[in-house]
Amino acid sequence: MLNRTAAARPKDLHEAAWEAGVVWTGLFALGVGFGVLVTSHGLPWWLAPIISATTLAGSVEFLLAGMLAATAPIAAIALTTFLVNSRHLFYGLSFPLHRVTGRLRKAYSVFALTDEAYALTAGKDPDGLTSGRILWTQFGLHLSWAAGAAAGGLVGHRLLGDLRGVGFLLTALFVVLAMDAFQDSPDLCTLASAAGSAVIALVVAPASMLLVAMSVFAASLAARHHLTRRGRRFARA
Amino acid sequence: MPDPTYVATALTVAVTITVALRAIPFALKNAVAGSALLADVGRWMPLGAITVLAVYCLAQIDLSTPTRGLPELAGVAVTIVVHRLRRNVVLSILTGTATCMILTNWVLPT
Numbered sequence: 117m118l119n120r121t122a123a124a125r126p127k128d129l130h131e132a133a134w135e136a137g138v139v140w141t142g143l144f145a146l147g148v149g150f151g152v153l154v155t156s157h158g159l160p161w162w163l164a165p166i167i168s169a170t171t172l173a174g175s176v177e178f179l180l181a182g183m184l185a186a187t188a189p190i191a192a193i194a195l196t197t198f199l200v201n202s203r204h205l206f207y208g209l210s211f212p213l214h215r216v217t218g219r220l221r222k223a224y225s226v227f228a229l230t231d232e233a234y235a236l237t238a239g240k241d242p243d244g245l246t247s248g249r250i251l252w253t254q255f256g257l258h259l260s261w262a263a264g265a266a267a268g269g270l271v272g273h274r275l276l277g278d279l280r281g282v283g284f285l286l287t288a289l290f291v292v293l294a295m296d297a298f299q300d301s302p303d304l305c306t307l308a309s310a311a312g313s314a315v316i317a318l319v320v321a322p323a324s325m326l327l328v329a330m331s332v333f334a335a336s337l338a339a340r341h342h343l344t345r346r347g348r349r350f351a352r353a
Numbered sequence: 354m355p356d357p358t359y360v361a362t363a364l365t366v367a368v369t370i371t372v373a374l375r376a377i378p379f380a381l382k383n384a385v386a387g388s389a390l391l392a393d394v395g396r397w398m399p400l401g402a403i404t405v406l407a408v409y410c411l412a413q414i415d416l417s418t419p420t421r422g423l424p425e426l427a428g429v430a431v432t433i434v435v436h437r438l439r440r441n442v443v444l445s446i447l448t449g450t451a452t453c454m455i456l457t458n459w460v461l462p463t
Contacts, residue, residue, distance in 0.1 A: 333402075
C-alpha cells in the first residue's frame with residue numbers, strides 16, 4: 117500500500133507538471149508583478165508572499181494591495197472580496213473534488229480552487245484525473261504564485277518597475293484555455309451565451325463584471341436546461 | 354506600513370470570505386445530488402466560465418492609453434494565431450506576452 121502510493125506520486129507530479137507547468141511559470145511571473153506592486157504601494161516586501169499564500173486569489177489580491185496601503189475600511193475589503201470572488205460559487209458545481217481522496221486533501225483542494233485550478237481540471241474527463249495529479253496541479257499553482265510574490269517583493273520595482281506588459285500573461289493564458297476548452301467540447305451555444313453574458317455585464321455593471329457575467333450565464337444555463345427538457349418531452353409525445 | 358493588527362484583520366476577513374465562497378457549493382451539492390439541472394450546468398460551465406474570464410481579461414485592454422492598446426491587441430492576435438498553428442500552450446502564451454512586452458517597452462514607448 118505504502119509502496120503503491122509512493123510509486124504513484126512521481127507520475128502524478130510528472131503529469132501535472134507537463135500539463136500545468138506553463139501555467140505555473142506564468143503565475144510565477146504574475147506573482148513577481150504582484151510583489152513589485154505591493155512594494156510600490158510602500159508595503160513591506162514580505163507581505164506579498166503572505167497575501168499570496170493565504171488569499172490565493174490573483175484578481176482580488178491586486179485590489180487588496182492598494183486597499184491595505186490606503187487602510188480602506190474592513191467592510192470595504194470584505195465587500196470587494198465577496199464581489200470579485202463570488203464567481204467561485206459556480207466552480208464547485210463541476211470541479212472534480214470526488215476524485216480527491218482524504219479529508220485533509222479535499223479541504224486543501226477546496227481552499228486552493230483558483231480560476232486556474234478550475235480551468236485546468238474541470239474541462240477534463242474526471243476519470244482520467246488522479247487525486248495526486250489534481251493536488252499537484254493546485255499545489256504548483258499555489259507555490260509558484262507565492263514564490264513569485266516573494267521574488268517580486270524582494271527585487272522590488274527598482275529593477276522591474278519600468279518593465280511593463282507582464283500582466284498580459286493572464287490575458288494570453290485565458291484566451292488559450294478558452295480555445296482549448298472549445299476544442300474539447302465545441303459547443304457554440306455555450307460559447308455564445310457566455311460571451312453574451314460577459315458583454316452584457318461589461319455594459320451594465322463594469323465594476324462587478326465577473327459576478328454579473330457569471331450570474332447571467334448561470335441563469336441562461338438554467339433556461340437552456342428547461343427548454344431542452346421541454347423539447348425532449350415534446351419530441352416524445 | 355499600516356498598523357499590523359489592521360493588516361492581519363483585513364487579511365483574515367479576505368481569506369475567510371474567499372474560502373467560504375469556494376466551499377459553499379460543495380456543501381450544497383449533497384442536498385441537490387442527482388439533479389438533472391446540475392448535470393447540465395456541470396457540462397456547460399467549464400467552457401462558459403473560461404470564456405467569461407477571457408472576455409474579462411480582454412476588456413481590461415485600455416484603448417485610451419497613448420499606445421491605443423495596440424501592444425495588447427497585437428499580443429492577443431499573436432497568441433491566437435500561434436495557438437491555432439501549433440496547439441502548444443507554452444509557446445502561445447510566451448510568444449503573445451513577448452509581443453506585447455516588446456511593443457510596450459521598446460517599440461511604442463510613451
